[in-house]
Amino acid sequence: MLDDTESYVTADGRTIGGVVLDLKSITLRFGGVEAIKNISFDIREGEIRAIIGPNGAGKSSMLNVISGFYVPQEGEVWFRGERRPQMKPYQVAQQGIARTFQNIALFEGMSVLDNVMTGRLNKMKTGLWSQALWKGKAEREENENREAVEKIIDFLEIQSIRKTPVGRLPYGLKKRVELARALAAEPTILLLDEPMAGMNVEEKEDMCRFILDVNDEFGTTIALIEHDMGVVMDLSDRVVVMDYGRKIGDGTPDEVRNNQDVIDAYLGVSHD
């Protein structure tokens, strides 16, 4: 077992660092329903960490705990070696954690470019008045941010829809725009809630490529929820398996694949 601060190099040559986010004994209740029951796991710097499990297992709730949207009744979230106090989602975002949503949450009437620009909100320092007057610092700031956004648009190959209103885009592209907006915040940790749900094979392959590229190019740590087993097994370094709010498995894709509890609960019974 690796130490919390040790780093290692993966088979494909990426360096995985120490633990950046440590979730300790998290329990989350909605009234009498225990959505998450005493779960602990960690996320290492630069890794792709998948959370899988059947519907209602508590995966999205887990992501919402990380992003500060839900406050767990019990347990602690440790970020970069320090215990994180109770935080609002915007404060979590300022720490460099960005996310996408299971049900796309974009501004439908705004263009792709404007939507991605909203991801830069935390990087803009000028006030309402100077932005409205469009003078000096505000103009410079917008140009800098536009440049950063254009690099992301180039990275995700969505140049052709730059000026298209999001409402007119097909589903797969909306997902990509949402990823672009999350990337615009230059996150160190990226939370992806079912980035490939409802996509066809080609769109999925594209999305996989982009996730790997983001991880590789920017060194972004990625935590993702996904149902497609093929995708999860190919993409991720480590997998957490949840079932009815409990953690039933945790390890490399191979370890998880051979874990009897996981097979029974989620992957079905093996016929070998």
Next chain:
Amino acid sequence: MTKSSAPSGAPINVPQLLARNVARFPNKAAYREKEFGIWQSWTWAQAAEEIEAIAMGLLALGLNKGDYVALIGRNRPAFYWSMVAIQKCGAVPVPLYQDAVAEEMAYVLEHCGARFVIVGDQEQVDKVLEVQETVHGIDEVIYLDKRGMRKYDHTHMNALDDVAAEGRAGHHRFEAILKEREAELDYDSTCVMLYTSGTTGKPKGVVLSNRNIIETSKNSADFDHLKADDEVLAYLPMAWVGDFIFSIGQAMWTGFCVNCPESAETMMTDMREIGPSYFFAPPRVFETQLTNVMIRMEDAGALKRNMFKRYMDVARRVGPAILDGKPVSIGDRLAYALGNIFVYGPLKNTLGFSRVRVGYTAGEAIGPEIFDFYRSLGINLKQLYGQTEASVFITQQPDGEVRSDTVGVPSPGVEIKIADNGEVFYRSPGVFVEYYKNADSTADTKDAEGWVATGDAGFFEDGSGHLRIIDRAKDVGKMADGSMFAPKFVENKLKFYPNILEAVVFGNNRDRCVAFINIDLTAVGNWAERNNIAYSSYQELSQHPKVLEMIREHVEEANASVAQDPMLGGCQIHRFLVLHKELDADDGELTRTRKVRRRIIEEKFDDLITALYDNKDSIYTETEVTYEDGRKGKIKATLDLRDAKVQPVARAMAAE
């Protein structure tokens, strides 16, 4: 054939043309590319500096005189610079089709013995690495886009930026060698080698000299009065001879600006922003645009729709005449001017045609309605007929003599003769040097006097002196009753319907003709949406009874039109089917320039052809398909075979 030599003092190779442009227009924009949402531009002086840096960098990597360097990627200034840089080093650039699968690339890379390969991005690097498992001559791979490349083994791999940086650093070291290499380039040294996709057999490497490129560029630029302030959009495959002539030959000769779009998908937006004054597109691009315009007009409000209809009627009636400078009544001129304010002007602006002074279409026949649509808007769209072996130009339509059914008069400097069997032969300064490492084919195509066989059957029209092309000479055959069979003639009539993307007609040595049809997914899909027809896949839509019914109507209309031709009236289609997959270059059914490969389709779908002739009502079939990444799969389908009515053939007129 007597070889003209360049007037003394005139540039005799592309690097000299570049130097001339730097002297003439140092600060004029030479190249533009949209990147990160902004048009970046380079002047002739800056471009020359980049080219020199790349050339020196290539020398530093050990590029020898006479080496072949393959280039694979979309149109980008860096590729155009590299092509000139390669020539400066005394080597030969060989641009390849970027969408070719690894197998096809392997053949070309092996055949030309490329030592260096310059590619666009990671995807292409992966293909080249795959090719290297079987082809061993490749010493260095150079890529443009650094994304995703960090983990690769870089012992024999470099980013082009780094190559250029090394060239700049070693400026003093390489200056003398580069000068020496350049001095050895003459009018007859190879300028570029282009592989023809070929409707039959393996691709052949067409060697074009500086003489071919420069003389052709000079003649064609004079013909259309191209000037240094013209703008072109470089978006057609770089491996295609046309792009080389427009974006390097004519651009270097006249000094006009070459604009590269941001990506293939943004081409339409980029075109609108640039507003090219000289534009070239295969008929398919014009067809797609027209289909999109029509679809959007059908979705528009009643006022807009009526206005569009009303003024397009005016344009169709008088537009072409006004464009050709023929007399038109004052009333019509007034109506046309109003239409220009309300409809044509805004429409041209949306399409990016506002500034087009000279537009060309070639490669395939263009539908008369499509052709007239653009001309009636006041766009000077013309046709040309050309080949890689001719450095493009064989015939062109002069301004004022434009028609949809001819390909024009011989281009300046081109001689044409028609053989007894109807095959077209030509001779010009642009005639290629040879097929690389293929003396037999060279001898078959080009005779000792320099006459080149086009492989196309055609004739000169009495009176106008315009050339008309009937079909590929090889494809023209006889029906069982002895009448002439020219599949393309019928296919073109079918393809002019927006709902039909592609058609293949069979019937050589048979008693009647049958056809395969490919539906156009954009047009038919939109039609389905408006008529509440649900479908889940291309295959399902293609076999929908209402779609088949619609296609049957088109086929019968086409038959009626074919029946008017006394010579080819026997080619009417008796039975047809709608294919369950789009014909695709990846499956070898089309060439990379999207021409139908008849023999291959005939072999591959033999079961379907047999079923059509056996009068079956439906047939089950399995077809192998190749995905973009080279993997293979199978699709299964049961196809409906339909009959179509035929018309009695019109009697031959006395003059025939």
